[in-house]
Each structure stands twice: as C-alpha cells, then as structure tokens.
Amino acid sequence: MKKRLTVAMFGQKRLTREGGVEIVVKELCTRMAQRGYQITCYNRSGHHVSGAEFDSNEKTEYPGIRQKSVLTIEKKGLAAVSSSFFAALYSALGKYDVVHIHAEGPAFFSWIPKLFGKKVIVTIHGLDWSREKWESGFGSKFIRQGEKNAVKYADEIIVLSKGVQDYFERTYGRKTHFIPNGVNRPVIRQPQLITDKFALTKDSYILFLGRLVPEKGIRYLVEAFKEVKTDKKLVIAGGSSDTDDFTAELKNLAEGDDRIIFTGFVQGQLLDELYSNAYIYTLPSDLEGMPLSLLEAMSYGNCCLVSDIPECTEVVEDKAIIFKKSDVSDLKKKLQEACEQPETVKRLKEQAADYICRKYNWDDVVKETVRLYRRDI
Structure with missing residues (x-):
C-alpha cells in the first residue's frame, strides 16, 4: 500500500468561487480527500472578496479537509502577503509531506517550508506581475520575487499553459510541468x-x-x-x-x-x-x-x-x-x-x-x- 500523504495548501482565499485559484484548490482538495490523502487548507481570514453578504451563501466545509484560517491584515495589498506568510509558517511547522503553494505572490514564502525540510510544489496560475493592478510599486516587486523564489526553492513547478511553460524555460532555464485545469460536466438549468x-x-x-x-x-x-x-x-x-x-x-x-x-x-x-x-x-x-x-x-x-x-x-x-x-x-x-x-x-x-x-x-x-x-x- 502506498503511504497516504499529508498535504498543506495555501495561496487560496477560501474554498469558494472567489476566483480561479479558489476553484482549482477546491477541486484538487476534495478529490484528494476522497482518495484518502490528509489535506489541510490554510485560508485567509476576513470576508468574501465581493462582500460580506456572500460569506455564508456557499458550502465551505468538505469531508476529509481540515481548514484553518490564518491571521490576515485586512488592508489593501497586505491581506495576501500577511495570510501567505502565516500559512507558510504553519505549513512549515506542521507534520506535512508536501506543501503546495498556489500563485506567484504566495510563492514568495516558499523558502520557509523548504527551510524546514518540506517538499514544496508551486502552481503558477498566471504571470500575476503583468496584471494592470500590479503594474508598479510594492505589489509588482513582491510578485516578481515570488516567481523567482518559486524557481529557486520549489521542488516542482506546475504551470497551466504552454506559454507560461515557455516563459519559465526561456527566462530561468527552469523545467516546469504543464498540468492544465479540469472541468466538470454540469446540469443545464432552465431560466428562472x-x-x-x-x-x-x-x-x-x-x-x-x-x-x-x-x-x-x-x-x-x-x-x-x-x-x-x-x-x-x-x-x-x-x-x-x-x-x-x-x-x-x-x-x-x-x-x-x-x-x-x-x-x-x-x-x-x-x-x-x-x-x-x-x-x-x-x-x-x-x-x-x-x-x-x-x-x-x-x-x-x-x-x-x-x-x-x-x-x-x-x-x-x-x-x-x-x-x-x-x-x-x-x-x-x-x-x-x-x-x-x-x-x-x-x-x-x-x-x-x-x-x-x-x-x-x-x-x-x-x-x-x-x-x-x-x-x-
């Protein structure tokens, strides 16, 4: 029997539909938990990104997944940084075989679990530093350094498109693994x-x-x-x-x-x-x-x-x-x-x-x- 691995994940806000990262993490974690893997998600504290009224309108608890909210500084530009730092620290100190980090910003802290001997996987969901809201200032520098830290400290890097795979090879000479997202076949609903x-x-x-x-x-x-x-x-x-x-x-x-x-x-x-x-x-x-x-x-x-x-x-x-x-x-x-x-x-x-x-x-x-x-x- 293969050992059932213990996995920590962070980089997502919560297991909700707040963004693409959150959907991916939810799909991965629920399926891994069904296969017997021990999953812990370190989530942000605070409200849904689109407003507090959406906090309780969606299922957020899933069998076999431990969810822990980490300290989050609720200020523009600091929520992601602060929650990622504490998530990295908790995952480094916990008894995990693998720490899976999602997105370039959170990957800034990939050195912390690596320092504690964890296997580190980083999924690059896109070249976030090129988004308009991060074009300049601290946010852009932080995300770019997150990308570099992923290259330096991650044991494996997952990318979601061939273009990003080519970018990492061309820019850093770093081999990555192309694993695109999946999709579920939905139930079609009549307009009501x-x-x-x-x-x-x-x-x-x-x-x-x-x-x-x-x-x-x-x-x-x-x-x-x-x-x-x-x-x-x-x-x-x-x-x-x-x-x-x-x-x-x-x-x-x-x-x-x-x-x-x-x-x-x-x-x-x-x-x-x-x-x-x-x-x-x-x-x-x-x-x-x-x-x-x-x-x-x-x-x-x-x-x-x-x-x-x-x-x-x-x-x-x-x-x-x-x-x-x-x-x-x-x-x-x-x-x-x-x-x-x-x-x-x-x-x-x-x-x-x-x-x-x-x-x-x-x-x-x-x-x-x-x-x-x-x-x-």
Missing part, C-alpha cells in the same frame, strides 16, 4: 432566477462572467457591444477584486445603453442559469493564466467568442469564434456576425460540451499532481 431578476430568457443575451479587472478586456467588450445592432443584452457578471474604480469606469462607459446589465458577483443557481441560457459566452482577455470560466462556459454547451491569446486559443482550438486581442473593431465585427448567424452559433454549441469535457478532466489533473507529490518521496 435570471428571468425574475434581470428579465433574461434563453439565447437573449451575450455573457461575460469573471472578475471585473482590466486585463479581462471588458472595456473593449462594452465599447464594441455599444456599436452592435442587436436586441440581445450584454450581461457582465462578476465582482471586483480590489478594482472598485475600474468597475465604476465600466458602468460609466456603459451608460446610455440599457441593453448592458451588471449583475455583480454570482454563484449557485444564478450562475448555473447564466451559463445554461447564454446565446454566446465571451472572454475578450488581454491576459489569462488558464481561463476556468471558459472551460466552464464550454461545458454548459456555449458558443464562445475569445481573444486570440494562446491561453484561450489552446483551449478552444477550432471550436469557438476568435477575434484579435485588444481590437475593438474586430470584436464588434465578430459580435455582429454571431448575432446575425445563429446557425454558426448553434453548430459551435453542439460541439462544445463533449469536446471540452473530454479534453480537460479533474481526475487526470489530480493523478498528475499526486505523481509530482510522490516523486522522490
């Missing part, structure tokens, strides 16, 4: 809540769902959509992430077009209904790590419209509509064509779910991740 709350019906809207941050290309989307001749709505679903000013900017940009709806953060049945009934899903990003929302959208059988960055095109291959990154004119053209060509949309919808669920499987992700855990143990 979305009709009651937003007067939306099946195929009546174009959907963007994700964090409201500049690198997601939402500015281009609003600008382009305002020029599209259609009676379909544009639904922008998601909460801010230390980006309230940007959210206000988007709403100002959308002013005067009552077809554009901002739902705020969504979860549960509302989230399922939005994915289930969209005419198309769009992800116009300039920058991504591994876009989980795109995998999810396709798993619901959506026709997707994405920018031509490698992180998106690697996922969709020829099963989606693609436009030139940052090009408002091309995005407008592709949106207009999609609205006028329902047969193309229908064809892509019919291919999406089977294709994406075959290509990206969480059980495969867990298998490959555990193989790295066990190497040299």
Whole structure:
C-alpha cells in the first residue's frame, strides 16, 4: 500500500468561487480527500472578496479537509502577503509531506517550508506581475520575487499553459510541468432566477462572467457591444477584486445603453442559469493564466467568442469564434456576425460540451499532481 500523504495548501482565499485559484484548490482538495490523502487548507481570514453578504451563501466545509484560517491584515495589498506568510509558517511547522503553494505572490514564502525540510510544489496560475493592478510599486516587486523564489526553492513547478511553460524555460532555464485545469460536466438549468431578476430568457443575451479587472478586456467588450445592432443584452457578471474604480469606469462607459446589465458577483443557481441560457459566452482577455470560466462556459454547451491569446486559443482550438486581442473593431465585427448567424452559433454549441469535457478532466489533473507529490518521496 502506498503511504497516504499529508498535504498543506495555501495561496487560496477560501474554498469558494472567489476566483480561479479558489476553484482549482477546491477541486484538487476534495478529490484528494476522497482518495484518502490528509489535506489541510490554510485560508485567509476576513470576508468574501465581493462582500460580506456572500460569506455564508456557499458550502465551505468538505469531508476529509481540515481548514484553518490564518491571521490576515485586512488592508489593501497586505491581506495576501500577511495570510501567505502565516500559512507558510504553519505549513512549515506542521507534520506535512508536501506543501503546495498556489500563485506567484504566495510563492514568495516558499523558502520557509523548504527551510524546514518540506517538499514544496508551486502552481503558477498566471504571470500575476503583468496584471494592470500590479503594474508598479510594492505589489509588482513582491510578485516578481515570488516567481523567482518559486524557481529557486520549489521542488516542482506546475504551470497551466504552454506559454507560461515557455516563459519559465526561456527566462530561468527552469523545467516546469504543464498540468492544465479540469472541468466538470454540469446540469443545464432552465431560466428562472435570471428571468425574475434581470428579465433574461434563453439565447437573449451575450455573457461575460469573471472578475471585473482590466486585463479581462471588458472595456473593449462594452465599447464594441455599444456599436452592435442587436436586441440581445450584454450581461457582465462578476465582482471586483480590489478594482472598485475600474468597475465604476465600466458602468460609466456603459451608460446610455440599457441593453448592458451588471449583475455583480454570482454563484449557485444564478450562475448555473447564466451559463445554461447564454446565446454566446465571451472572454475578450488581454491576459489569462488558464481561463476556468471558459472551460466552464464550454461545458454548459456555449458558443464562445475569445481573444486570440494562446491561453484561450489552446483551449478552444477550432471550436469557438476568435477575434484579435485588444481590437475593438474586430470584436464588434465578430459580435455582429454571431448575432446575425445563429446557425454558426448553434453548430459551435453542439460541439462544445463533449469536446471540452473530454479534453480537460479533474481526475487526470489530480493523478498528475499526486505523481509530482510522490516523486522522490
């Protein structure tokens, strides 16, 4: 019998849908716990990133997973740093075979568990220092050093895209392991809540769902959509992430077009209904790590419209509509064509779910991740 490893994880806020990192950690941990691994998650203290009203609306306890909240300084720029430091310290002092750190910022502290003889795995969810909110100042320097510390101290580094794998090889000469995220096949829901709350019906809207941050290309989307001749709505679903000013900017940009709806953060049945009934899903990003929302959208059988960055095109291959990154004119053209060509949309919808669920499987992700855990143990 193989030894059931003890694993500590940190870098996530909580086991919720607050962001892509949180979804990944939840999927990994719940599946590993089902296989008998002893998992401890060191989570941030404090409220849900989109507001305290979301704190208790989602299941957060899972069988076989110990969750511990660490001291967190609730100040912009310090929450992630402080919680990661204490999580690193607790994981270093605990009886763990493996410490798995998620994201470049938390990886700054990878030297602490390494100093105490732990096997350290770091998953790079994206090149976070290149995000607009971290373009300069302490945050950018901290995240860049986190990347360098991952290279120096991690026993193994996991990346979620080929582009990031090439970056680590080119920049540091460091070999990494490409293990993309997975996706679950969902239950399709009929429109109920979305009709009651937003007067939306099946195929009546174009959907963007994700964090409201500049690198997601939402500015281009609003600008382009305002020029599209259609009676379909544009639904922008998601909460801010230390980006309230940007959210206000988007709403100002959308002013005067009552077809554009901002739902705020969504979860549960509302989230399922939005994915289930969209005419198309769009992800116009300039920058991504591994876009989980795109995998999810396709798993619901959506026709997707994405920018031509490698992180998106690697996922969709020829099963989606693609436009030139940052090009408002091309995005407008592709949106207009999609609205006028329902047969193309229908064809892509019919291919999406089977294709994406075959290509990206969480059980495969867990298998490959555990193989790295066990190497040299």
